[in-house]
Amino acid sequence: MSLTTGLRSRRPTATSWHRRVTSALLFAAFVSTLVLVTGCSTIPKGMASVDDVDIEGNDVISSADIEERIATQPSKKFLGMFRGVVYDYSLFDKGVLQRDLERVERFYKARGYYQAKARAARVIYTEDDHVEVTIEVEEGPVTVVGEIAIAGMDGLTPNEAEAVRDALDLLIEQGEPFEEEPFEKAEAAMTRALTDRGFAWTKITRVADVDLYTHRARLSFTMRPGPRAVFGKVRIKGLKELPADVILNQINIDPGDDYSTKTIDDARDAVLGLGALGSVEIKPVLPEPIPARPVVDLEVKVREQKLRSVLLGGGFQLDSIRLQTHLRAAWEDRNFLGGIRYFLADLKPTLDLYPTRIGDFQAPTDAFVGERFTTTLRQPSFLEARMAGVTSHQLNTYPVIISRQVDPDATVIGYLEYKGAAGVERTIGRVLLSPTYNFQYNMPFAYKGTLDPDLHGVSISYIDLFAYLDFRDSRIRPHEGIYLQADTQFAGIGGTARDFRIQPEVRGYIPLGRPVTLAARGTVGFLFPLNYGDATEAVARGRDPENLDRADYIRDIQINYMRGFFSGGPSSNRGYPPRGVGPHGIVPFFNPDVGTAQLSEQCRLNSPDYDSARCAVPLGGYTLWELSLELRYPIMDPLGGTVFCDASDVAATQVTFRFDHPHLSCGLGLRYDTPIGPVRLDVGYRIPGAQFPSSTDPRTEGDPGTIFGAPIAIAIGLGEAF
Helix, strand or coil: CCCCCCCCCCCCCHHHHHHHHHHHHHHHHHHHHHHHHECCCCCCCCEEEEEEEEEECCCCHHHHHCCCCCCCCCCCECCCCCCCCCCCCCCHHHHHHHHHHHHHHHHHHHHEEEEECEEEEEEEEEEEEEECCCCCCEECCCCCEEEEECCCCCCCCHHHHHHEEEEEEECCCCCCCCCCHHHHHHHCCCHHHHHCCCCCCCCCEEEEEEECCEEEEEEEEEEECCCEEEEEEEECCCCCCCCHHHHHHHHCCCCCEECHHHHHHHHHHHHHHHCCCCEEHHHHECCCCCCCCCEEEEEEEEEECCEEEEEEEEEEEEECCEEEEEEEEEEEEECCCCCCCCEEEEEEEEEEECCCCCCCCCCCEEEEEEEEEEEEECCCCCCCCCCEEEEEEEEEEECCCCCCCCCCCCEEEEEEEEEEEEEEEEEEEEEEEEEEEEEEEEEEEEECCCCCCCCCCCCEEEEEEEEEECCCCCCCCCCCCCEEEEEEEEEEEEECCCEEEEEEEEEEEEEEECEEEEEEEEEEEEEEEEECHHHHHHHCCCCCCCCCHHHHHHHHHHHHHHHHHHHHEEEEEHHHCCCCCCCCEEHHHHHCCCCCCHHHHHHHCCCCCHHHHCCCEEEEEEEEEEEEEEEEEECCCCEEEEEEEEEEEEEECCCCCCCCCCCCCCEEEEEEECCCCCCCEEEEEEEECCCCCCCCCCHCCCCCECCEEECCCEEEEECCCC
């Protein structure tokens, strides 16, 4: 398949010239204002600004890694152009440079290069007060790990000795470069392997003999495991209002239990999971000398956080199909009626400005009022010490805004919706399991226009099993690790819909240096409807549903809207509006005054009356796949940036992966860091020629619209996309 792109020049019109001049003036005004507010710095007399720092001669260690460890840094440029604006100049100091050379040599030594040398190759004054610095490195030969000896394991069982060796082998291998950091971590890992197995008094001594002539390091570890220990008493300090018995239930350690640091870590995580404590420290009390009966008491130091809060605020949601403002009022109690029960009552009134027209600045014609009221109750130690009982109830009122294309004659449907859930949560290490029973009821009404007489309430009753495995270093700002989750639902215990739905997901985070993260996400979804779906599949294929009267047709489409898969939006495919990727077709209850046959005739692809706003409405599908790749990097504190690519598709048939419909979008994002996570702005661009096969009529894929004439989508939200 070939792709030919043609470029066409166009003479600027008076309007476009005016826009360019206006943009330039606005940019200049912004820069001038910022300079006036922040001011300009000057170079002190007799000093020089460092304009550039180059590293030469380094083959093994990157220049970026070296530059992170030296104090001589180039002066930062505002907007990549101006030094001394917003940022202070970085001043040259010979003494600092000399210490930097020592830091570089020390850094190389820690990486196994004991004969590395660093010198200031060039210090060039480009002007009287501006200097460029070049540091030259001679790396020399690397020292590798030679013999590894472990002493003091005679009293261990074969399994215990194997655990110690495994901990060492994960970090150090013969023939590999000898580095100080893995050497230190190996001692800690070997100690942990024994303290996890009851040896509370374990001591390990490590020695490295480095031969500078043979460039080999002989490593020796001497172990003193001490006796096997058991837990003793647990004492809690720092409580003011919270009851100690609930915390002891979460710790779940009885006198006489086998000692283990893993057990202590699990206990700390369980106590923190209550959500009422700002900090938890569990310290084993190890008496010296070791007593004849090796019993280890635990001292638990806690700090209660604010237990009751009134939350007031507001905000807005902005994406390609919705502009919504909202207020928020909430009451949060972390010790509701005692017992460290968590209770939340949260009210969010909303106002949707309809229709959203971001790209052409047209004012909305309607405003729809909605609300979301949520209550949540969490009971710790429910049925079992570390199991929590959870129940939630939600009452929503909202308009159905699912397409950027607007049919001025269409009815705007709203729903009065109730959602309830009751179940349990159990955390085991990094694993969470949560089975719940869920009930949902949606009653339709009309915000604008006439409600279709065949559109009725829908109830959905289902069992949900949610589980995740979390190996990330941070939930809010992940930099390294992996996260796995799966959501499985079975609907059919009463209610209108019967189906089986499953969606696994994997996320991975790879550090590229300290500040840069490469993040990836992939998910697939499968929906198997048991008493609906015929109409949706037919409509998505451009056919009229067979053997269905109008009421069943509408029921089928309505259930699919609530249970089907959609793609697109801020946490999905960011080049598309929410629900922008997937099957599209006719939704008759948006035009109740038009007969079904007449609507079908108008929406034939060869019809002169075809209108995508009426004929290509998102339907939802039965097979989903999504892939995302994102590079996250700092700009200047607290700002960060991202470069991302997203691909996804939703098929109207079961277990059907259409990888030739990638709907590929790439874009840029900004992040503003806050204590509760980053506020993000993402702009995704739909890549031409990488959406769907050329043989596909684009009208069957829906019209995601443009912004400022470009095939993009814009989203603002809180938290990373994944």
